Amino acid sequence: MGLYENAVRQFTKAAKVMGLREDMIDVLTKPKRELTVNFPVRMDDGTIKVFTGHRVQHNIARGPAKGGIRYHQDVSLDEVKALSFWMTWKCAVADIPYGGGKGGITVNPKELSDAELERLSRRFFSEIQIIIGEDKDIPAPDVNTNGQIMAWFMDTYSMNVGHTALGIVTGKPLEIGGSKGRTEATGRGVRICVEEGVKYLRKNGKITKDNKDLTVAVHGFGNVGSYAAMLTAEELGMKVVAIADSTGGLYKEEGFTPAELSDLAEKTLARKTGVAHVNPGFKTITTEELLELDVDILIPAAIENVITDKNANNIKATLIVEGANGPITPEADEILASKGIFVVPDFLANSGGVTVSYFEWVQGLQSYFWELEDVRKALHTKMTSAFNDVISALEKYDLGLDMRSAAYIVAIDRVATATRLRGIYP
Numbered sequence: 001m002g003l004y005e006n007a008v009r010q011f012t013k014a015a016k017v018m019g020l021r022e023d024m025i026d027v028l029t030k031p032k033r034e035l036t037v038n039f040p041v042r043m044d045d046g047t048i049k050v051f052t053g054h055r056v057q058h059n060i061a062r063g064p065a066k067g068g069i070r071y072h073q074d075v076s077l078d079e080v081k082a083l084s085f086w087m088t089w090k091c092a093v094a095d096i097p098y099g100g101g102k103g104g105i106t107v108n109p110k111e112l113s114d115a116e117l118e119r120l121s122r123r124f125f126s127e128i129q130i131i132i133g134e135d136k137d138i139p140a141p142d143v144n145t146n147g148q149i150m151a152w153f154m155d156t157y158s159m160n161v162g163h164t165a166l167g168i169v170t171g172k173p174l175e176i177g178g179s180k181g182r183t184e185a186t187g188r189g190v191r192i193c194v195e196e197g198v199k200y201l202r203k204n205g206k207i208t209k210d211n212k213d214l215t216v217a218v219h220g221f222g223n224v225g226s227y228a229a230m231l232t233a234e235e236l237g238m239k240v241v242a243i244a245d246s247t248g249g250l251y252k253e254e255g256f257t258p259a260e261l262s263d264l265a266e267k268t269l270a271r272k273t274g275v276a277h278v279n280p281g282f283k284t285i286t287t288e289e290l291l292e293l294d295v296d297i298l299i300p301a302a303i304e305n306v307i308t309d310k311n312a313n314n315i316k317a318t319l320i321v322e323g324a325n326g327p328i329t330p331e332a333d334e335i336l337a338s339k340g341i342f343v344v345p346d347f348l349a350n351s352g353g354v355t356v357s358y359f360e361w362v363q364g365l366q367s368y369f370w371e372l373e374d375v376r377k378a379l380h381t382k383m384t385s386a387f388n389d390v391i392s393a394l395e396k397y398d399l400g401l402d403m404r405s406a407a408y409i410v411a412i413d414r415v416a417t418a419t420r421l422r423g424i425y426p
């Protein structure tokens with residue numbers, strides 16, 4: 001089954017619970033626009049190569065499309081459609097005034113020189129300019145794209161329209177309209193969901209310990225995992241006892257101090273290597289062992305499909321907050337539910353990134369830039385309110401601990417309501 005078809009299945013499960021009409025299901029599942037472009041790029045040796053890229057706008061009922069652009073050899077229209085579909089629900093559950101979009105080029109960027117990468121990026125952005133715009137569709141970084149590429153995108157668009165357009169992409173470097181607090185935003189959002197999840201489970205009597213006695217394991221120690229670990233230890237005072245990345249894991253029974261976590265994050269970043277290679281003497285564990293540790297909270301923040309029907313039965317955490325996209329397979333989801341494990345789903349838990357991207361866009365449009373504390377405060381307000389909206393749906397529809405369906409219901413309801421209020425044109 002294709003990725004897009006799979007994505008629609010998750011959606012349909014929630015749509016049925018809320019009694020959404022078939023015709024509305026049809027409207028909400030079909031992407032509004034799919035653009036495929038084949039475009040030539042001059043290579044350094046003088047030859048010309050033709051690349052293929054896509055931009056899909058899944059739904060724009062609540063505002064312009066929003067979503068990243070990825071560069072990867074496996075990019076396909078089906079994948080871009082599925083990713084744009086998920087962006088619609090992520091923006092809606094976070095309650096930011098955007099629809100869902102996504103884009104990508106089928107390319108292995110590691111095979112290109114910097115100059116080729118720049119020409120590829122500028123030409124692609126010009127090609128999709130017919131459907132993007134500050135009030136139409138706002139791209140951002142994704143797999144293998146970064147602040148430099150966003151800077152080229154912004155400059156290309158600005159050159160084409162004849163003025164600087166700060167609101168055309170987010171994830172820009174700070175010096176040219178990026179937002180303070182964007183780098184930490186997704187990890188900070190995960191930390192907010194940990195705090196809210198614990199509060200909810202305390203209310204239900206499923207967690208009785210104080211924060212200082214709650215143990216946390218973090219799988220993935222890149223941008224999302226490292227900030228989630230540092231902020232959970234520093235601001236929530238919880239015991240982060242294990243961290244891991246693709247090179248292996250580290251364990252400390254009494255919990256890593258925030259300083260130790262930040263030191264490990266800095267070293268892995270500076271040396272472009274993993275925690276196993278910069279380990280200053282902590283006990284080592286495997287990444288597989290980390291997932292099955294007897295901890296209270298597990299944060300998968302690395303890649304997709306790490307909790308499957310093979311290991312779900314061995315998971316001991318009471319609360320799982322999905323920092324990564326799709327770390328739990330649907331089969332594993334059912335096993336975790338039967339074990340009474342509370343899962344905060346990815347498109348709510350990692351929506352801190354797109355929320356601060358939204359703040360970046362607002363700042364760019366107004367040419368007025370916020371202080372770091374303003375960004376953090378606004379993110380906190382947005383995410384706690386999104387979390388509580390999902391809890392209300394969980395209780396209203398009597399969904400037990402199924403936060404994923406509850407989050408879909410909140411998101412679908414917002415997009416369906418916007419569609420109904422706007423009506424069908426003409």
Ligand code: NAD
Pocket residue numbers: 186219220221222223224225244245246247274287301302303304323324325350351353354
């Ligand atoms: P990253 O590249 O900075 O970090 C990924 C981390 O995962 C690295 O530490 C890597 O070593 C580790 N990893 C990779 N394979 C692993 C394996 N098999 N076992 C254990 N660890 C492994 O990426 P990131 O930006 O932190 O993104 C992580 C996840 O969060 C992805 O699923 C991404 O789609 C999602 N996400 C990121 C953002 C964001 O703003 N960065 C926003 C939303 C969602």
